[in-house]
Amino acid sequence: MDFIKEIVLLLKNFQPEKIEIIGNNKHSNNKVNLFFQQVKNGKIKTDEEAMAYLYGDSTDRKNYNKLKSRLKEKLINATFFLDTNLTSYTDIQKAYYRCHRNWASTKILFGKSAKESGVILAEKTIKKSIKFEFTEIVINLGRMLRLHFATIEGNKKKFTYYNNLLFKYMPVLQAEIKAEEYYEKLLIHFANSKATKSNLAYEAKKYSEDLDQYKKIKSYNYLFFSHTVRVLRYEIINDHRAVVAECAKALIELRAKPFNLKNQLFGFLLRQFSCYLKLGMYKEAEAVSVECMDTMVEGTVNWFVFNQLYFSLLTYTNNYHLIDQTISQVITHPKLKFQSNKTKETWKIIQAYTIFLFEIGKIESIKNQSTFKIGRYLNELPKFSKDKKGANIHILITQILIALARKQYAFIIDKTMALSRYSSRYLKKDETYRSNCFIQILINLPRGNFYKDSLEFYAKKYIKKLQEAPLSSAKQSSEFEFIPYEVLLGYVLELCRE
Numbered sequence: 001m002d003f004i005k006e007i008v009l010l011l012k013n014f015q016p017e018k019i020e021i022i023g024n025n026k027h028s029n030n031k032v033n034l035f036f037q038q039v040k041n042g043k044i045k046t047d048e049e050a051m052a053y054l055y056g057d058s059t060d061r062k063n064y065n066k067l068k069s070r071l072k073e074k075l076i077n078a079t080f081f082l083d084t085n086l087t088s089y090t091d092i093q094k095a096y097y098r099c100h101r102n103w104a105s106t107k108i109l110f111g112k113s114a115k116e117s118g119v120i121l122a123e124k125t126i127k128k129s130i131k132f133e134f135t136e137i138v139i140n141l142g143r144m145l146r147l148h149f150a151t152i153e154g155n156k157k158k159f160t161y162y163n164n165l166l167f168k169y170m171p172v173l174q175a176e177i178k179a180e181e182y183y184e185k186l187l188i189h190f191a192n193s194k195a196t197k198s199n200l201a202y203e204a205k206k207y208s209e210d211l212d213q214y215k216k217i218k219s220y221n222y223l224f225f226s227h228t229v230r231v232l233r234y235e236i237i238n239d240h241r242a243v244v245a246e247c248a249k250a251l252i253e254l255r256a257k258p259f260n261l262k263n264q265l266f267g268f269l270l271r272q273f274s275c276y277l278k279l280g281m282y283k284e285a286e287a288v289s290v291e292c293m294d295t296m297v298e299g300t301v302n303w304f305v306f307n308q309l310y311f312s313l314l315t316y317t318n319n320y321h322l323i324d325q326t327i328s329q330v331i332t333h334p335k336l337k338f339q340s341n342k343t344k345e346t347w348k349i350i351q352a353y354t355i356f357l358f359e360i361g362k363i364e365s366i367k368n369q370s371t372f373k374i375g376r377y378l379n380e381l382p383k384f385s386k387d388k389k390g391a392n393i394h395i396l397i398t399q400i401l402i403a404l405a406r407k408q409y410a411f412i413i414d415k416t417m418a419l420s421r422y423s424s425r426y427l428k429k430d431e432t433y434r435s436n437c438f439i440q441i442l443i444n445l446p447r448g449n450f451y452k453d454s455l456e457f458y459a460k461k462y463i464k465k466l467q468e469a470p471l472s473s474a475k476q477s478s479e480f481e482f483i484p485y486e487v488l489l490g491y492v493l494e495l496c497r498e
Contacts, residue, residue: 090260175214179225182207204233240275262295299335352398359405437466438485452496
């Protein structure tokens with residue numbers, strides 16, 4: 001009861017109706033709530049639309065900025081009232097939100113000198129944080145409690161307990177931070193490009209070996225990042241079987257935890273899925289894809305990434321009849337617009353491939369594609385300037401494929417001239433080798449006057465090179481070919497004149 005009494009005393013002047021959260025029905029007509037409701041309903045999408053709706057004058061920038069600031073503050077406050085007990089959450093997800101919320105509340109209670117309540121909440125939260133391996137919270141709360149029992153209560157027993165707890169968990173946090181650092185140092189090179197970085201092989205190997213010093217650390221956070229670093233080491237050198245094996249080790253250790261780490265499991269399952277696709281092990285890929293579906297939530301980053309690879313699985317296994325349903329649910333999902341530019345660009349490319357498959361009769365219908373402006377896509381290179389060896393390759397290829405399906409030969413002639421310059425400037429015999437071979441085949445379309453026999457004659461060298469460099473041995477990232485180039489080549493030959 002003392003816990004409740006102390007906090008009630010702290011909140012004696014508390015007026016619930018004045019709490020700065022959004023959605024308070026009593027004030028539903030004020031501008032902040034109107035702003036919130038119109039954004040929520042999708043009727044306001046830009047600052048200009050908001051000013052016009054709220055003030056009727058798009059020039060009233062000063063008052064609008066004040067209102068916008070108030071809405072932001074209310075939205076931040078509202079995050080403390082989000083339901084963290086949803087049935088869709090795993091036990092560790094529920095614990096994560098509760099422990100972090102309690103950590104913030106504990107800081108406030110100590111700051112307001114409600115120390116008795118603060119200690120009770122801190123001790124309860126630190127126990128849960130130990131159980132779920134939230135290392136950072138254990139250390140933060142441990143420091144607060146150690147200080148309290150040393151300076152306020154003079155309790156040597158509890159001081160010693162929390163002091164020992166800190167020394168136990170500090171090496172764990174150090175290992176976690178080091179594994180995160182190595183993970184981030186490698187991932188930063190891939191943030192704006194899908195092309196592999198073979199020059200990172202030595203660095204990745206060095207990081208992996210350095211992490212061996214922390215073999216005794218078994219926190220789930222350390223296991224996730226350290227195994228991911230080792231996976232990246234093998235991904236960089238295109239050792240797909242080693243990636244599968246390393247992921248298997250990670251999955252065993254993470255599944256042994258007494259809580260459901262579905263987000264962490266998904267990362268390794270997705271990599272296995274990707275490698276099985278590239279190795280041509282489609283039954284294994286299908287099996288892992290089912291496991292992926294069980295560990296992800298619709299509309300999350302993981303969900304969008306998975307569906308990119310699932311599109312490839314459908315094309316690799318000729319399950320074209322399932323493509324439209326998969327594409328439709330992604331491109332119409334309201335959370336797509338909040339994804340990274342790279343993700344949105346990727347789905348534009350997948351839409352382009354889908355339209356090509358529809359044009360050649362592999363897909364019977366394409367729903368919800370009205371927002372995709374095919375004319376603009378064909379004539380304007382979407383901005384992806386930092387990815388000269390990644391998404392731009394697919395943009396250029398799909399432009400030619402769609403034009404070929406529509407027999408727009410003049411367009412292709414103009415495009416292949418630019419493509420030839422692009423190829424000589426950016427594409428070498430490296431991670432883009434298969435793409436280079438396929439692009440060189442497309443470049444020869446005008447030279448062969450779009451006849452099948454002539455194309456096979458003029459592009460003979462590149463067709464052979466493509467066949468001699470199968471996808472399973474390619475250096476490019478495993479999700480790079482949404483449809484295998486050998487399959488696309490077959491479609492190109494079918495579309496040529498006899």
